[in-house]
Amino acid sequence: MASYRIRQYRDQDYDAVRTLFARGILEHTPAGYRYVLRSARAKLELLVLFVAVRAAAGYWVLGLGAVALALAATWLLVRSFSTSYVHQALSTDLHDIPASYLRAPDSCFWVAEAEGAVVGMVAVAPPQDLAERGVALELKRMSVSKDYRGQGISKALCGEVLRFARARGYRAVVLSTSMVQVAAQRLYEGQGFRKVGTFSPSLLGSLLCFQVFHYRCDLPGRTAAPPH
Numbered sequence: 001m002a003s004y005r006i007r008q009y010r011d012q013d014y015d016a017v018r019t020l021f022a023r024g025i026l027e028h029t030p031a032g033y034r035y036v037l038r039s040a041r042a043k044l045e046l047l048v049l050f051v052a053v054r055a056a057a058g059y060w061v062l063g064l065g066a067v068a069l070a071l072a073a074t075w076l077l078v079r080s081f082s083t084s085y086v087h088q089a090l091s092t093d094l095h096d097i098p099a100s101y102l103r104a105p106d107s108c109f110w111v112a113e114a115e116g117a118v119v120g121m122v123a124v125a126p127p128q129d130l131a132e133r134g135v136a137l138e139l140k141r142m143s144v145s146k147d148y149r150g151q152g153i154s155k156a157l158c159g160e161v162l163r164f165a166r167a168r169g170y171r172a173v174v175l176s177t178s179m180v181q182v183a184a185q186r187l188y189e190g191q192g193f194r195k196v197g198t199f200s201p202s203l204l205g206s207l208l209c210f211q212v213f214h215y216r217c218d219l220p221g222r223t224a225a226p227p228h
Contacts, residue, residue, distance in 0.1 A: 004114035004148070006156055009097055009121075013111050016118035018094055022086045024143035029082045031180040032210065033075055039209045046070060081210065093123075094141070101125060106137060106168060110160050112144065112153045120144040122157040124164055127174055136172035136216070137165040142184065154184075158191050166219045173219065179211045193217040 009017065036042055046067050054063035093100040101109035101123050112120030120143065127138040139161045144153045165173045175193070177184045189195075197214035 004112050004119065004151070004153055004156075006110050006112055006120075006160055009102065009109040009111055011098070013118050014097065017097065017111065017121050018090055020118060020121055020143050020145060021089065021094060021141060023145075025086050025089075026082055027146070028178065028180045029079050032082065032178070033078045035180050036074060036078060036209055037071075041209060042074075089141070093125075106170075108160075108164055109141075110157060112148075112157060114148055114153075119148040120153045120157055122161060124161045124173075129174070132172075132174060135170065136174045137161070137168075137170050139173055139175040142175075149183075154187050155191065158187065162191070162217065162219065171219055173217045175215050176212050177215065179213060185213065185215075188215050188217075191217065 049070055050063040050067050053066040054060050057063070097109055101107045104125065107123070107125040109123045110121070111118045121141060122139065122143075123141040124137050124139055126133055127136055132138075139158065142154065142157060144157070162173055173193075175188065177188065185195075193215040194217070195213050196216045198211050199214065200211060
């Protein structure tokens with residue numbers, strides 16, 4: 001097991017952080033595809049498509065061909081959904097990390113470093129939900145390199161965020177994670193987070209039955225009132 005240390009983001013981490021984030025999101029694309037195909041709605045739609053084409057054309061081979069085309073189109077949609085999310089993040093907060101997380105109030109960005117390389121990352125910032133502003137902070141952009149998982153890095157990064165929020169007197173930390181990120185869900189639940197909501201992030205997400213889970217961790221022992 002390689003030793004690691006958690007430290008604040010530096011400018012020289014820029015490319016490594018962006019690459020780590022993109023890989024971490026895109027690696028879930030196959031799982032997202034399988035999730036969509038396992039849904040009852042997808043199974044029913046594929047069955048209806050097969051029966052309709054088989055009845056109209058009179059050949060079961062054409063029905064299978066139509067299903068194959070639908071499967072290929074679904075894969076492209078799921079991949080497009082993932083890549084669009086990555087591009088959106090890389091062009092917004094991960095485009096200028098110091099401005100987004102180091103110079104902004106009640107925000108920070110940490111990396112995990114092992115063997116001279118960035119192998120993990122996490123950020124914290126005021127939540128997008130205005131109702132949570134002044135009450136909670138949001139854990140964002142958690143990712144750990146596949147080769148370094150299972151070594152407690154994710155737990156350590158999560159702990160940094162919880163300590164950061166607690167030290168500033170916030171009552172909770174919130175976050176969002178997708179339905180295919182099962183390991184992340186187990187991590188957060190093990191750190192005291194509980195699921196408090198489910199939503200689809202976009203129209204395409206709704207069409208793909210893609211859900212995002214909203215989690216919340218209530219923090220004990222407020223030491224100060226959060227700034228307003």
